[in-house]
Amino acid sequence: MTDKYLQLVNAGPTRNVAKKLGLPRPAPLRRYATGDPLVTKPVLVLGDSAESDAVSTSLLSWDVEVHRHALADEQLSAIVVLLDELSHPDQLAGHVLEAGAALRDLAPGGQVVTISRPGTDGDAPAVAAARQGVEGFLRSLAHELRAGSTANGIQLADGVPPSSVGAQGALRFLLSGRSAFVDGQFLLVGDETGAIPADWHHPLAGRVAVVTGAARGIGAEIARTLTRDGAKVVAVDVPAAGQALAAVANEVHGTALQLDITRDDAGEQILRHCVDRHGRLDIVVHNAGITRDKLLANMDADRWNSVIGVNISAQLKINEVLLGSEYFTDSPRIVSLASTSGIAGNRGQTNYAASKAGVIGMTRATAPLIAEHGGTINAVAPGFIETEMTARIPFATREVARRLNSLQQGGLPVDVAEAIAFLAAPQAGGINGQFLRVCGQNLVGA
Amino acid sequence: MSSETRAVIVGGNRTPFARAGKHYAEASNQDLLTAAIDGLVARYGLQGQRIGEVAAGAVLKHSRDFNLTREAVLGSALSAETPAYDLQQACATGLETVAGLANKIKLGQIESGIAGGVDSASDAPIAVSEGLRAVLLKLSRARSTKDKLGALSALRPQHLAPSAPNTAEPRTGLSMGEHQAITTAEWGISRAAQDELAAASHHNLAAAYDAGFFDDLVTPYLGLARDANLRADTSIEKLAKLQPVFGTGLSTPATMTAGNSTPLSDGASTVLLGSEEWATRNGLPILAHFVDSEAAAVDFVHGKDGLLMAPAFAVPRLLARNKLSFADFDFFEIHEAFAGTVLASLAAWESEEFCSTRLGLDKALGPIDRSKLNVNGSSLAAGHPFAATGGRIVASLAKLLRQTGKRRGLISVCAAGGQGVTAIVEAA
Numbered sequence: 001m002t003d004k005y006l007q008l009v010n011a012g013p014t015r016n017v018a019k020k021l022g023l024p025r026p027a028p029l030r031r032y033a034t035g036d037p038l039v040t041k042p043v044l045v046l047g048d049s050a051e052s053d054a055v056s057t058s059l060l061s062w063d064v065e066v067h068r069h070a071l072a073d074e075q076l077s078a079i080v081v082l083l084d085e086l087s088h089p090d091q092l093a094g095h096v097l098e099a100g101a102a103l104r105d106l107a108p109g110g111q112v113v114t115i116s117r118p119g120t121d122g123d124a125p126a127v128a129a130a131r132q133g134v135e136g137f138l139r140s141l142a143h144e145l146r147a148g149s150t151a152n153g154i155q156l157a158d159g160v161p162p163s164s165v166g167a168q169g170a171l172r173f174l175l176s177g178r179s180a181f182v183d184g185q186f187l188l189v190g191d192e193t194g195a196i197p198a199d200w201h202h203p204l205a206g207r208v209a210v211v212t213g214a215a216r217g218i219g220a221e222i223a224r225t226l227t228r229d230g231a232k233v234v235a236v237d238v239p240a241a242g243q244a245l246a247a248v249a250n251e252v253h254g255t256a257l258q259l260d261i262t263r264d265d266a267g268e269q270i271l272r273h274c275v276d277r278h279g280r281l282d283i284v285v286h287n288a289g290i291t292r293d294k295l296l297a298n299m300d301a302d303r304w305n306s307v308i309g310v311n312i313s314a315q316l317k318i319n320e321v322l323l324g325s326e327y328f329t330d331s332p333r334i335v336s337l338a339s340t341s342g343i344a345g346n347r348g349q350t351n352y353a354a355s356k357a358g359v360i361g362m363t364r365a366t367a368p369l370i371a372e373h374g375g376t377i378n379a380v381a382p383g384f385i386e387t388e389m390t391a392r393i394p395f396a397t398r399e400v401a402r403r404l405n406s407l408q409q410g411g412l413p414v415d416v417a418e419a420i421a422f423l424a425a426p427q428a429g430g431i432n433g434q435f436l437r438v439c440g441q442n443l444v445g446a
Numbered sequence: 447m448s449s450e451t452r453a454v455i456v457g458g459n460r461t462p463f464a465r466a467g468k469h470y471a472e473a474s475n476q477d478l479l480t481a482a483i484d485g486l487v488a489r490y491g492l493q494g495q496r497i498g499e500v501a502a503g504a505v506l507k508h509s510r511d512f513n514l515t516r517e518a519v520l521g522s523a524l525s526a527e528t529p530a531y532d533l534q535q536a537c538a539t540g541l542e543t544v545a546g547l548a549n550k551i552k553l554g555q556i557e558s559g560i561a562g563g564v565d566s567a568s569d570a571p572i573a574v575s576e577g578l579r580a581v582l583l584k585l586s587r588a589r590s591t592k593d594k595l596g597a598l599s600a601l602r603p604q605h606l607a608p609s610a611p612n613t614a615e616p617r618t619g620l621s622m623g624e625h626q627a628i629t630t631a632e633w634g635i636s637r638a639a640q641d642e643l644a645a646a647s648h649h650n651l652a653a654a655y656d657a658g659f660f661d662d663l664v665t666p667y668l669g670l671a672r673d674a675n676l677r678a679d680t681s682i683e684k685l686a687k688l689q690p691v692f693g694t695g696l697s698t699p700a701t702m703t704a705g706n707s708t709p710l711s712d713g714a715s716t717v718l719l720g721s722e723e724w725a726t727r728n729g730l731p732i733l734a735h736f737v738d739s740e741a742a743a744v745d746f747v748h749g750k751d752g753l754l755m756a757p758a759f760a761v762p763r764l765l766a767r768n769k770l771s772f773a774d775f776d777f778f779e780i781h782e783a784f785a786g787t788v789l790a791s792l793a794a795w796e797s798e799e800f801c802s803t804r805l806g807l808d809k810a811l812g813p814i815d816r817s818k819l820n821v822n823g824s825s826l827a828a829g830h831p832f833a834a835t836g837g838r839i840v841a842s843l844a845k846l847l848r849q850t851g852k853r854r855g856l857i858s859v860c861a862a863g864g865q866g867v868t869a870i871v872e873a874a
Binding site (some may be wrong): 240245246254256276277278279 | 460483484485487488489490491494523658660661662664665666667669671729730731
């Protein structure tokens with residue numbers, strides 16, 4: 001599962017060879033560990049609205065050194081560009097070009113974050129052009145950045161100020177090592193719900209989380225990450241995976257629940273286990289998923305139905321039980337695993353892509369239902385992640401898949417887990433019904 | 447038994463049972479027992495906790511396993527401050543550990559306990575011959591090279607043949623199967639009746655797995671997720687085709703086959719026990735109470751009773767002490783050492799003569815409603831790693847009571863050496 005190429009071009013004598021040959025040199029990404037400072041160098045905040053002061057205030061309260069103008073020869077951890085008051089594309093130039101001039105000061109592994117408004121149906125044409133223009137700008141900029149730096153945007157629905165909980169949560173996530181493999185993406189903060197955690201390093205303290213498919217791979221990493229952030233984890237997987245599941249549960253000091261999530265009473269069993277044993281249920285991560293790849297011409301009903309059954313139908317049934325329960329009402333969170341296959345499509349994966357696109361649709365439609373309880377539901381769509389599954393892809397295909405994104409490397413399971421932990425946290429309250437790609441800005445699937 | 451504190455069964459965990467020499471061929475007793483404990487810890491979130499006491503044991507035990515249970519605890523996710531001890535009562539080991547810990551809980555000596563048992567017929571200890579042992583001991587005492595060579599010179603090729611483990615009774619030289627064959631014949635148990643019981647065991651166990659009954663009782667181990675001995679598609683007709691393997695030298699027709707006898711198997715089981723207060727405080731379920739237990743032994747050496755007939759004597763004593771009759775029970779878990787064992791016990795309890803002359807009762811204990819017997823399968827289908835059987839039965843019965851809302855279950859386990867342990871479990 002190790003990326004040998006990444007090691008070769010970044011260390012030892014092969015590093016210089018790679019440099020001379022002009023080979024792509026993917027950078028080791030800056031990843032988060034509990035207690036890490038948010039950033040280590042100053043953050044440049046560009047923008048002249050009153051809102052840019054609010055952003056600066058947030059950053060200062062997080063012990064970040066804030067600059068409002070670039071200083072010569074000073075490295076920056078991040079550049080935050082306030083574009084929330086744009087009303088015409090002509091206004092882009094000032095901020096964008098100022099950010100461009102500061103790019104050469106951006107430290108390796110740095111971030112560019114835009115804060116803007118999403119285009120909506122009621123916008124005047126010029127406003128819509130300006131707002132949508134930010135998306136094209138940001139995504140192109142993300143392609144230009146090097147040395148493990150990323151560019152992402154926060155979109156604030158009209159009326160939601162940059163000082164809102166959701167905006168602060170999104171900004172902190174994007175500036176931290178938690179978002180290492182998130183690149184070229186926008187987080188839409190739709191309203192002002194949510195809460196600032198008492199402890200930014202343990203935002204899930206006191207919360208009880210269920211993770212399905214937790215016996216291995218990304219699921220096991222989600223269990224570890226949620227635990228690290230303070231949650232008590234109930235690890236769920238099929239009975240046949242019980243030995244690995246028990247090991248994960250014991251590692252994270254949670255409980256193991258051997259359960260086939262396609263059983264009719266799966267939702268009730270999950271709910272009963274959590275409430276009886278841990279007194280509550282706050283977070284459900286629908287991670288369990290299977291692939292049964294085959295060209296559609298060769299697809300039999302078993303392959304199709306098993307993938308649909310596990311990847312989406314089971315989630316729908318479990319969600320129905322959860323949303324009808326009095327126990328799942330204290331700012332609940334659901335996070336589902338989608339996939340870039342569900343967005344772009346993938347040869348041989350009609351069933352899988354249908355199920356994962358289904359997850360995105362389900363997420364959007366469930367959002368208003370869970371919002372009644374102050375809750376959110378979101379999806380995370382991983383791109384190429386280094387797992388046991390992708391390790392089985394033939395070497396050449398795997399190498400191409402790895403380099404096909406702006407960071408020129410595969411993500412790690414922890415990158416997916418970090419995005420999920422963020423969306424499950426109280427500070428992500430304003431983000432609902434969305435999907436977030438964790439793909440290093442993979443060229444596939446826009 | 448009246449006492450303030452009751453011993454509750456919180457739940458259990460076991461490995462799937464394997465056939466000897468197959469899936470767990472490379473696993474030791476300690477590996478298996480550790481896995482069973484770790485699965486229990488994961489199911490109930492006991493990581494790092496100090497449990498009052500862990501009691502377990504094995505029948506086939508290496509000399510290196512002198513502190514088997516404590517070593518398994520040390521290798522598990524439990525707190526290293528959890529004390530443990532080993533116990534051995536042949537096939538009744540597992541049930542006796544439950545009874546012992548339950549009694550300590552009732553007395554208030556401990557608040558929580560894990561009872562268990564493990565056996566690996568695959569990893570059985572092989573003893574060296576008496577001749578080789580004498581040579582080796584003499585060699586270890588020898589100081590000079592001359593003495594050492596002298597000791598070794600006594601070695602003969604036949605000394606190297608290992609003394610393989612077997613299930614023969616030391617006092618009779620007869621294997622357990624041969625003993626049971628005598629009993630089976632004495633009680634006139636037919637081949638058809640034995641095959642019928644065996645087929646029901648497989649069908650019941652398979653149905654329980656399919657219904658998810660074992661989802662929270664069994665944790666897979668080394669790639670095995672269900673009991674390897676289970677044959678869901680077996681039938682009375684298929685079983686009828688097997689050649690008899692025990693009792694072929696008797697004057698009566700031999701009726702015991704590999705199909706209606708339990709195979710040698712590997713596996714481990716555990717049961718989590720506690721006081722009601724402890725379970726509630728820790729947010730743990732209470733499946734049932736462990737009410738009482740009774741052991742018995744018979745003089746099989748002089749042929750007075752069959753080797754595996756001790757439970758026939760333990761059950762009436764247990765019932766009398768608790769003022770209960772068969773009619774008061776909703777489930778019966780009679781360990782299927784052999785189908786003949788179960789049927790001979792039932793026949794004994796139905797026999798006016800046996801019950802009056804041997805048990806000293808006024809009348810027969812009576813028949814058992816067969817629809818209440820081993821309803822989720824038993825040893826014939828699951829396998830029988832000797833010391834692991836009690837834990838399997840106690841946890842399964844406790845869950846069954848909870849699931850069905852029924853009241854009371856009776857457990858009967860026979861054991862080598864002419865012993866037997868029986869117990870009553872009641873719904874919480």
